[in-house]
Amino acid sequence: MHQYTIAELIxxxxxxxxxxxxxxxHYLDRIHTLDKQFNSYISVNEEQALASALKADERIxxxxxxxxxxxxxxxxxxxxxxxxxxSCGSKMLDNFxxxxxxxxxxNLANAGAVTLxxxxxxxxxxxxxxxxxFYGAVKNPWDTNTVPGGSSxxxxxxxxxQLAAATTGSDTGGSIRQxxxxxxxxxxxPTYGRVSRWxxxxxxxxxxxxxxxTRTAEDAAIMLNTMAGFDAxxxxxxxxxxxxxxxxxxxxxxxxxxxxxxxxxxxxxDNDVATLIQSALAEYEKLGATLHTISLPHTHLAVPxxxxxxxxxxxxxxxxxxxxxxxxxxxxxxxxxxxxxxxxEEGFGExxxxxxxxGAYALSAGYYDAYYRKAQQVRRLIKQDFVDAFxxxxxxxxxxxxxxxxxxxxxxxxxxxxxLEDIYTLPTNLAGLCGISIPCGLTPNKQPVGLQxxxxxxxxxxxxxxxxxxxxxxxxxxxxxxxx
Amino acid sequence: MKHxxxxxxxxxxxxxxxxxxxxxxxxxxxxxxxLVDQLQQADTDGVEPMSHPLDASQxxxxxxxxxxxxxxxLQSVSPAVESGLFLVxxxxx
Numbered sequence: 001m002h003q004y005t006i007a008e009l010i011x012x013x014x015x016x017x018x019x020x021x022x023x024x025x026h027y028l029d030r031i032h033t034l035d036k037q038f039n040s041y042i043s044v045n046e047e048q049a050l051a052s053a054l055k056a057d058e059r060i061x062x063x064x065x066x067x068x069x070x071x072x073x074x075x076x077x078x079x080x081x082x083x084x085x086x087s088c089g090s091k092m093l094d095n096f097x098x099x100x101x102x103x104x105x106x107n108l109a110n111a112g113a114v115t116l117x118x119x120x121x122x123x124x125x126x127x128x129x130x131x132x133x134f135y136g137a138v139k140n141p142w143d144t145n146t147v148p149g150g151s152s153x154x155x156x157x158x159x160x161x162q163l164a165a166a167t168t169g170s171d172t173g174g175s176i177r178q179x180x181x182x183x184x185x186x187x188x189x190p191t192y193g194r195v196s197r198w199x200x201x202x203x204x205x206x207x208x209x210x211x212x213x214t215r216t217a218e219d220a221a222i223m224l225n226t227m228a229g230f231d232a233x234x235x236x237x238x239x240x241x242x243x244x245x246x247x248x249x250x251x252x253x254x255x256x257x258x259x260x261x262x263x264x265x266x267x268x269x270d271n272d273v274a275t276l277i278q279s280a281l282a283e284y285e286k287l288g289a290t291l292h293t294i295s296l297p298h299t300h301l302a303v304p305x306x307x308x309x310x311x312x313x314x315x316x317x318x319x320x321x322x323x324x325x326x327x328x329x330x331x332x333x334x335x336x337x338x339x340x341x342x343x344x345e346e347g348f349g350e351x352x353x354x355x356x357x358x359g360a361y362a363l364s365a366g367y368y369d370a371y372y373r374k375a376q377q378v379r380r381l382i383k384q385d386f387v388d389a390f391x392x393x394x395x396x397x398x399x400x401x402x403x404x405x406x407x408x409x410x411x412x413x414x415x416x417x418x419x420l421e422d423i424y425t426l427p428t429n430l431a432g433l434c435g436i437s438i439p440c441g442l443t444p445n446k447q448p449v450g451l452q453x454x455x456x457x458x459x460x461x462x463x464x465x466x467x468x469x470x471x472x473x474x475x476x477x478x479x480x481x482x483x484x
Numbered sequence: 485m486k487h488x489x490x491x492x493x494x495x496x497x498x499x500x501x502x503x504x505x506x507x508x509x510x511x512x513x514x515x516x517x518x519l520v521d522q523l524q525q526a527d528t529d530g531v532e533p534m535s536h537p538l539d540a541s542q543x544x545x546x547x548x549x550x551x552x553x554x555x556x557x558l559q560s561v562s563p564a565v566e567s568g569l570f571l572v573x574x575x576x577x
Contacts, residue, residue, distance in 0.1 A: 099557040192537040206536055235543055236536075304520040315497060322498070324570050329563035333573050337498075345500035353499055354509070357490070358516050360497040374523050376533035381526065383534060416515050432537020457538065 001026050002162040003480070006071055006219040009165055013060055013070050020060065020070030024053035024114050027072045031116065031163050034482075038139045040148075040157035042077045043085050044117035052114045059112055067222050069112030074164040076155045077118040078125060079105050079210070080199040088201045089121040089133040089151075092327045092347030102199025103231045104168060104210055111226045116164055120154030123349045124318065125175055125203045127151050128421045131412045132351045139408070140182060141481035142447060146405035149179030155213050156183040160481045166214045166223055170200060172207045173306055174400070174425025177437035180213055181400035181450025184439045184479060186467065187213045188220045191458050192432035193238030195224075196231035204313035205236070207306075207429045216477055217438065217467035221245035224460060243461050249468040254288035256466065259393030263299040264424055270403045272443040277399050280440035280451045280470070284397070287469055292393055296385040301378045302426040303419055308362045308375035309430070314352075315359030321347060354415060383431040386454075395466055396454040399424055400437045404447035424452060434460050438467045439476040448479070485514055 001023055004012065012018055028046055035041055049072065056070035075081060078088045080098035082105075087093045101109065109115065122132045130138040130153025138153040140146045141161040148157040152169030156179035159167055169176040171189035180187025188211045195210045202208060212223035224245045231237040260281065265274060281291055323329035323343025330346055333339035348356070362371035389396060401421060411418045428435040434457075437450035451470075455463040471477050485493075490510045494501045501509055555568055564571035 096561060099554070099560060193540070232545070236540070238538065238540070298526070301523060301526055304522040307516060307520050308523065319498075323563065324572055326561040326563070335573050336575055339573055340498040341495075341500040344498055345502075348499070353501075354512055354516070356497050356499065357493055357509070357513055358520075361485075361493055361513070361517070362520075364493070364496065371520065371523070373533050374526070374528060375520075376535055377528035377531040378523055378526050380531050380534035381528070383537070415512055416519050419516075419519065430537075 002030060005215050006068070006165050006222050007216070009071055010067055020053040020056040020114060021050065023070065024049050024072050024116070027116055027164060034161055035163060037144060038141055038157045038161050039136050040120055040138055040154040040161065040163060041074065041117045042087055042089070042120050042135050042154065045084055045115065048084070049114050049116050052109070056112045056114060066111050068108065068226055070114060071165050072114045072116050073108065074116045074119050074155065074158055074167045075105060076121055076152050076167065076169050078121060078170060078201040079168060081105055081115065081118065084118065086118065086201070087134065088125070089123040089135060090347065090349065090352070091134045092321050094134065094328065096326055100199065103196035103233060104227050105199065107226050119158050119167055122151035122153065124201070124314070124352050125151040125170055125172055126314070126351050126355055128174065128178060128418050129411065130154065130179070131408065132349055134349060137408055140405050142184065143405070145407055146447070147182065147408055149182035149405060151175040152179050152213065156180060156185055156187070159183070159185050159213055159215065162480065162482065166212060166219055168210060168227070169213045170208055170210045171429065172204050172310060173429050174422040176211050176213060177400050177425050177435055177450065177452060178422065180437040182405040182448065184448030184481065185213055185215060186217050186220050186436065186438050186477065187211065188224065188436045188460065188463070189428065189434060190224065190228060190460055191434040193236055194434070194458065194460065195227050196229070196234045196237050198231055198233040202317040204310040205317060206313060207310060217436070217464050217471055218246065218249055220436070221249060221464045240458055245461050245464055248461050248465045251465045252288065253284065253466060253469050256289040256395070257393040258284055258289050258291050259294040259389050259396040260291055261294050261296045261299070261396060261398055263296050264398035268402050269399060273399050273403060273449050276441040276443070276449045277451055281397060283470060283473060287473060294389045294393060294396070296389060296427065298378065298381045298385050299423070299427060302382055302430060303423055305375045305378040305382065305430060306426045307358065307419055308371050309379065311355040311359030312362045312372050313359070315356045315363065318352070318356055351415065379430050382427050386427070386431045386433060390456045395463065398452055400450040400452040401425070404443050404449055428454050433457060434463055436463045436467050438470060439479070441476050442479060485510060485517065
């Protein structure tokens, strides 16, 4: 059963070939047997999952179920789940049991999706390797000596090892797309404001966006149908009509104009990755698309702009963790200042502290104009590059990351080398556009590589159509890490 | 940034840094700052800073009570609470 896509599971459930209870139990058994090797889950909620599965079975029997009814999924551990620990991969929130559900958790639960558990992640979503989690590194199921990518590394590894039918992730600078690339999955970052951020622990509020991680584009469309939509509780949610994302999956790509940014194919791009991207582009030509070289001239400034804006927002967002209202509190504080400082010293890991300090510096008196204001100006230049490009092309295609998955420990001692890993994904977040990673083949070392497609604002349906058509033509998304 | 600058910055950010870690933290922060210094090459004369991807402004709502009182439930996750109040070390002598 674990080999099936969501679309196939929906048919199986409706035709009563298996029940949601059987399916859920099967996934729970797999998690217990296999996840010791990968560490993709922080918590597994067996009782709750089986209770939801039973309810889903009743709804299916009555014929009142929607697409996701009875489908076992898992949430990245930064989405608040009522009564279930939401740690954000941090010691700071190791004891945090939210009194409410995030909007997307609520939406998916109302649709009948079964939550198996919460997946591992880089602490507070700050990382590109899932090595900064308080709960230990996640291992890539394709090669356990390598990282699964980050920050949604647990969500990616859980699907790659077939320990969930789909997962939720969040993407602030590439945290859905890069792990999807490293683990051979489909991962969609929607347009900023498309999916509610309410109940998602905030990292950088003007960049954060939640999205689905799945095996196929069709599954991502099914998930997005339930996840997306206006939410009055999120002040940055956009009240924009939501299409049925599955309705246009089969549209023809005849005449589609694909922009290929020259800046994404320069020094630093691994040869094996470049070869696979080029053959994916050739595949699109066979589908009737035309390729156009474009320029995104401010790409090289995306990493420096991001590493001012994201830490600045993080330093403000994470000021709420003060040992007073919730989260970790140090023992025997001598006074209020000691309570704040030691609770934060003990509760946060190294990378989180680094980003808070960089952000505090960028926002401090005398430096604001030189760093924060300057970065926001550069952010507009980056956005303008895309606005100009989308006058000539319908979607933009290129690599997700410069390399396939790297070794565990290879970059963790050198933060700057880790930051450069996100060079092709950060611009999408800075501009607020939507992007998707889809599998486009394996390197000679059998490591998956993702093709990144970037779409205009609210063009998720187009991106999913372009991704789905590729998956109708190729088998890359059917390759699996485990052969069981 | 020097050793003492980091200690002052950490105070502003309300984070204690163990004295044997300060040199390491200083090196890492300096590496990050030299990365972000590349921003200074960009010509941004007359460019409006961008704080929101869609240049949207904050949505406002009618000034009406919409939330129920959930104090007990929200304080159930607090480290120290008494009579609906958060407890902290003594602040006023």
